[in-house]
Amino acid sequence: MRVEIWSDIACPWCYVGKARFEKALAAFPHRDHVEVVHRSFELDPGRAKDDIEPVLTLLTRKYGMSEAQAQAGEENLATQAAAEGLPYRTRDRDHGGTFDMHRLLHHARAEGRQSELLDALYRANFAEERSVFDDDERLVELAVAAGLDADGARQVLADPQAYADEVREDEREAARLGARGVPFFVLDRAVGVSGAQPVEVFTRALTQAWGDRSPLRSVAGQDDADGAVCGPDGCEVPQR
Template sequence: MRIEIFSDVGCPWCFIGKRRFERALAQFPHRDQVEVEWKSYQLDPSLPEHDARSEVEYLTQAKGMPEGQVRQMLGHVTAQALDENLHYDFDSLVVANSWKAHRLIQRAKAVSLAAAEELEEQLFSAHFERGEDIGSEQVLAELGQAAGLTAEQVGEALSDSSWEDRVRADLQEARALGVTGVPFFVLDRKYGISGAQPTELFAQALEQAWAEHQPLQMVSPTAGPGQGPDDGPQAGLDGQVCGPEGCD
């Protein structure tokens, strides 16, 4: 079964949603048969590569929200993150464009889905917990190598435009699916889950998607009480069918 997660590493709810989904997946009995792919999404492509504003200043100016409301919102998000053992520090957060980070994620996916998932983890933690600049190529190089990429692979991600094409392909796919916010989880291209939902909802969705993912169970006639395999009205019926070569 395939799970696609559209996410932006500059989205605080995406890290929280990652933790809640991971907990549901860890409890899922068929987790070893689930493939998880992280997809690129950008909440604010207009951000400069390096932004000197604080997160409060950025949200106040970009979203037109009163500063008090912004601080209240960030306090709520911080408390929700702490429930997932994530330690957000919005006072130290460096506002940055996530475009180059997405290029690196695409390069990591070409190595393995596991490498991309580890890079997502590294980027989220660096951005929200450690106050690192995820728009900096030096920081991205360190995080990429911490996720298992080589220095050459990181350099390729930041210099070869083909990785930009892959980011754009994800963005186009998100638009086609009607994704307007992240995190957004797509289960087997049948179900969509918007937002950092409770773990219980993810667990329920996994069970439902898995049930529909399984191949058809074949039903065949069985002998009734006191009947042998060659007795009774069902004897000799093998389920006659018609095929390209004719009918039974």
């Protein structure tokens, strides 16, 4: 069975959702027969590579929040992340374009290290002090930490066309499947799950998809309170 996960490195709910899904997968009886593929989805497509700003500035500018509201949202996200054992910096994080990171993730998939690189990128973006947006060598370091060759990573980053078509095709496929936000999980093209759902929802989805090869059906949609997503209009933050 194949599970495809559309996500973005800049999406905090993708960070949390990956951890929740992996808890469900670890307890799934058929986990050794499940292939997980991570697909590209940019929350801020077309953003210039050098257009970098603090996360709190983005939230106040783009979504009309006060700085206090933006900070409260970050604190709430940190609580959600901590519940999954994930570190989360609530201050002094940057936001920028993720296209090059997605290209590098496609390279990592070809080398069999995609999940490892995604974990490294999430950890660097959400938990570490140094920005992932301002220096290609930072991405090379993370690629090496994920088990990739440094020169190979540099070659991908130096060529703006490398894996660009693959990223764009992932995004077109997400649109065809009706994804309006991420994370978005598609299990064997039979079951769809939108958002960072609770572990038990992913468990149910895995069980259903294992025995169901019908056309794509959703077991948890974007209106579910626990299924928080990030989309073009921002990231939902449950107020509880």
